[in-house]
Amino acid sequence: MLRYAVRRAAAALVLVWVVATLVFAFLRLLPGDPVLVILGSESGAQAPSPDQITAVRRALGLDQPPAQQYGRWLARLVRLDLGTSLYDSTSVTADIAQRLPTSLELIVVAVALAVAGGVVLGLAAARCRGTWTDAALSGLLAGGLSIPVFVTGTLMVLVFGVILRWVPIGGFVPITSDPGAFARQLVLPAVALAFGLLGIVGRITRGSVLEVLHQDYVRTARSKGLGEPQVLARHVLRTALIPIVTVVGVQFGILIGGTVLVEYIFNWPGISTLLFTAIQRRDYPTVQGVVLVTSAMFILINLAVDLLYAVLDPRIRYEGET
Amino acid sequence: MRRRRPARQVRVLVSAAFVFLVLLAAVMPRLFTARDPLLMHPDVPFAPPGRGYLLGTDEFGRDLLARIAYGARPSLEVAAGSVAVAGAVGSVIGVLGGYGVPVWEALAMRSADVILCFPPILLAMMIAGFLGAGVGHLILIIGFLYIPQFSRLAFAQTLAVRRSEYVEAARAVGAPTVRVLARAIFPNIAGPLIVQASLSAASAMLLESGLSFLGLGVLPPAPSWGLEIATARNYMFQTPYYVLWPSLVLSATILSINTMGDALLDYLDPRRRPGV
Numbered sequence: 001m002l003r004y005a006v007r008r009a010a011a012a013l014v015l016v017w018v019v020a021t022l023v024f025a026f027l028r029l030l031p032g033d034p035v036l037v038i039l040g041s042e043s044g045a046q047a048p049s050p051d052q053i054t055a056v057r058r059a060l061g062l063d064q065p066p067a068q069q070y071g072r073w074l075a076r077l078v079r080l081d082l083g084t085s086l087y088d089s090t091s092v093t094a095d096i097a098q099r100l101p102t103s104l105e106l107i108v109v110a111v112a113l114a115v116a117g118g119v120v121l122g123l124a125a126a127r128c129r130g131t132w133t134d135a136a137l138s139g140l141l142a143g144g145l146s147i148p149v150f151v152t153g154t155l156m157v158l159v160f161g162v163i164l165r166w167v168p169i170g171g172f173v174p175i176t177s178d179p180g181a182f183a184r185q186l187v188l189p190a191v192a193l194a195f196g197l198l199g200i201v202g203r204i205t206r207g208s209v210l211e212v213l214h215q216d217y218v219r220t221a222r223s224k225g226l227g228e229p230q231v232l233a234r235h236v237l238r239t240a241l242i243p244i245v246t247v248v249g250v251q252f253g254i255l256i257g258g259t260v261l262v263e264y265i266f267n268w269p270g271i272s273t274l275l276f277t278a279i280q281r282r283d284y285p286t287v288q289g290v291v292l293v294t295s296a297m298f299i300l301i302n303l304a305v306d307l308l309y310a311v312l313d314p315r316i317r318y319e320g321e322t
Numbered sequence: 323m324r325r326r327r328p329a330r331q332v333r334v335l336v337s338a339a340f341v342f343l344v345l346l347a348a349v350m351p352r353l354f355t356a357r358d359p360l361l362m363h364p365d366v367p368f369a370p371p372g373r374g375y376l377l378g379t380d381e382f383g384r385d386l387l388a389r390i391a392y393g394a395r396p397s398l399e400v401a402a403g404s405v406a407v408a409g410a411v412g413s414v415i416g417v418l419g420g421y422g423v424p425v426w427e428a429l430a431m432r433s434a435d436v437i438l439c440f441p442p443i444l445l446a447m448m449i450a451g452f453l454g455a456g457v458g459h460l461i462l463i464i465g466f467l468y469i470p471q472f473s474r475l476a477f478a479q480t481l482a483v484r485r486s487e488y489v490e491a492a493r494a495v496g497a498p499t500v501r502v503l504a505r506a507i508f509p510n511i512a513g514p515l516i517v518q519a520s521l522s523a524a525s526a527m528l529l530e531s532g533l534s535f536l537g538l539g540v541l542p543p544a545p546s547w548g549l550e551i552a553t554a555r556n557y558m559f560q561t562p563y564y565v566l567w568p569s570l571v572l573s574a575t576i577l578s579i580n581t582m583g584d585a586l587l588d589y590l591d592p593r594r595r596p597g598v
Contacts, residue, residue: 019439030452139333142584146577148528150535151569154551158558158565257443261532265555275444276536279451291448295439 005307012303019295023288024073028066035062039282059086060284082289087281092289095274100293102172103259103270109190111248111255114197119244121198122205123232129210138206144199149258153192153265160188172269189266193258197251204247208240215239242309249305252298334585337578344575347394359388359545368561377567381557386564390571393545397575400460400530400540401523407465409472409519416476417503417511421484430477434470442467443532450538460539464526475518479511486510513590520583524576531572547572 035056056062061069076083082092118141125137160166167188173181212218213236221235222228260272267273271290278286347354363383371378377386419430442464449463483489484507492506533539534548542549547568554565 015435015439018436022436026448027452135330135333142577142580143573146524146528146580147573148531148535148548148576150532150548151551151573154555154558154565155569157555158562162558162562252441254441256441257529257532260443260447261535264536275447279447279538282452284452287448287451291440291444294441294444298441299439 001310004310008303008306012299015299016296019299020074020077020292021070023292023295024070026288027060027284035060056086059084077292082292083285085278085283085286087278087283087286092286095286096271096289096293099269099271099274102268103263103272105175106186106189106193106262106268106270107255107259109186110193111197113190113194114201115244115248117194118198118201119205119237122202123209123237125202125206126209126213137202141199141202141206144195144197144202146199147195148261149192149196150261150265152195153189153262156188156192157265172267185266189262189268192265193255193262196258197248197255200247200251201244204243205240208243209236212236212239245308246305249301252301256294256298330585333581337581337585340574340578341582344394344571344578345398347391348398349395351388351391351394354391355385355388357385357388359384359392360543361385368557368564370561371563378561378563380553380564386567389545389550390547390567393547393550393568393571394575396457396534396540396544396546397527397530397548397572399457400464401527403457403461404464404468404526404530405519405523407461408468408522409515411465412469412472412474413476413508413515415469416473416478417480417507419473420477420480421499421503421507423499430473434474437467437470440467442529446529446533447536447538450533455533455538455541457540460530460533464529467529468522468526471518471522472515475514476511479514480507483507483510517583517586517590520579520586524579524583527572527576527579 035053039052039056054063061072064072080093082096084090085092085095121137121141125134125141128134128137161168167184173185175182218231218235221231226234256272259270260276262268263270263272264276271294275287275290277283278290351359361384363379363385366375366379366383367381369375369379369383371386375385375387377390379385380389415426415430415433418426419428445467446460446463450459453459453463488510489502489506492502497505530539531546531548531551534546535552537549537552540546540549550568551565551572554561554568558565
């Protein structure tokens with residue numbers, strides 16, 4: 001197990017390095033002078049002054065030879081220094097550190113809602129397989145998978161915020177200052193974000209429950225007199241949980257995508273809102289930082305899922321080791 | 323099991339019919355409306371749905387039905403275009419890699435690993451933000467991002483069939499590698515790739531509409547469903563149905579494509595066929 005973990009961790013580290021290199025190279029791969037791309041000279045009405053060009057060039061370190069730029073970029077990364085924002089000269093690392101927890105609060109609540117709801121609905125659909133209940137639940141789950149998150153979010157604002165006026169339609173209150181208000185603000189964005197993942201978790205649950213429901217060990221559990229809830233909880237769901245763990249990890253990228261749109265709709269001051277404004281301001285160091293941090297998180301989560309998977313299913317550890 | 327089948331068939335048929343209508347709108351929007359989606363009628367902003375304007379008008383008095391009908395084209399162009407790019411590049415890389423052609427093997431797996439590290443929408447936002455938006459760019463960006471979906475599948479499928487007898491036979495009669503790949507392997511793995519194409523198309527549409535919603539996709543004044551929803555959001559308080567139409571059409575289209583993809587998947591995989 002240790003050897004497997006070390007090998008996987010090393011592979012993840014290499015991937016982080018590749019991603020960092022690509023994010024570094026991105027601006028230089030674009031057609032044209034990266035400084036002019038950032039200053040938006042192609043679309044802007046007035047041409048940037050030579051002073052502006054020199055300032056941006058220096059701020060990005062583009063006045064030095066590429067090899068040296070790359071070396072400094074990696075050296076700074078090791079110290080977790082992502083540079084300074086072109087817009088207001090604040091530290092990108094500090095900006096991200098300030099916004100990240102807000103996004104994570106939203107994501108954690110959404111994942112919890114989606115997993116709880118998806119497992120219950122998927123299990124119910126599997127148990128009623130072939131009936132209209134199954135058809136209705138499967139339809140709902142397919143809807144979660146297909147309806148764009150910004151449509152769900154917008155329609156929820158319309159119904160619960162504008163027509164019914166049950167909850168506030170956007171904004172943010174820190175959990176430390178007023179937990180009640182924080183929770184009220186969190187409801188709509190979290191549910192909107194959870195809906196998509198709910199569809200995926202529900203379908204996976206339905207599929208894997210159907211697969212194990214008629215296994216011998218489930219029949220054994222029933223025949224030794226266990227009640228139905230116990231059979232489902234201890235024998236069926238436990239096996240069905242493995243693919244669910246994987247899918248939540250794999251779907252993290254999609255979840256981040258959903259977070260971008262949900263934060264935008266509900267004015268949630270998280271990392272995606274930071275990215276969005278940074279793109280509009282063409283603040284490249286901030287864009288670079290956010291993309292790098294989220295991708296690294298994505299890689300780490302996949303690593304965690306891989307390791308968890310290996311703990312749950314010993315056969316995986318030995319794959320490729322012979 | 324008996325009751326399950328009609329429900330399924332109805333769902334698939336309705337989906338197919340809807341996708342057909344959307345395709346028709348993308349090719350010939352005039353079939354659905356005689357009005358110009360860009361023509362402004364400043365005297366009738368926010369007209370309610372009714373006899374004059376079947377679905378109402380927007381803030382400039384433009385006909386909403388026309389805007390929805392004409393909005394089908396950019397969405398489908400991006401979906402079809404990006405899946406074509408990803409499918410072509412991904413299948414070639416995957417088949418060559420799966421067949422064991424030296425460099426391609428590493429390229430197929432490692433490139434997929436790297437592309438999959440980036441959450442798709444972030445990379446798309448970054449590229450579109452600096453390269454500029456528009457249908458052409460969207461096709462290239464999403465096409466690039468979806469290469470792994472095809473290269474991984476083609477890789478695994480090729481790996482599964484490359485030791486089969488018909489491949490050995492083709493090789494034994496001295497067919498060159500390209501011919502073995504194109505005539506013996508590809509036709510036998512095309513099924514799953516086609517299913518993947520339909521699922522990828524739905525997801526490309528989802529991505530495109532999200533980017534357009536953020537203003538990083540299809541550019542105004544061209545009618546696009548994602549863009550339309552973003553604009554309509556600002557007028558939600560006055561005219562709720564303005565945001566409702568594009569939301570319904572976009573969701574129904576993606577749902578229909580997904581339903582058809584699932585049905586294809588079930589059809590191709592006997593284990594998943596209902597009633598077995």
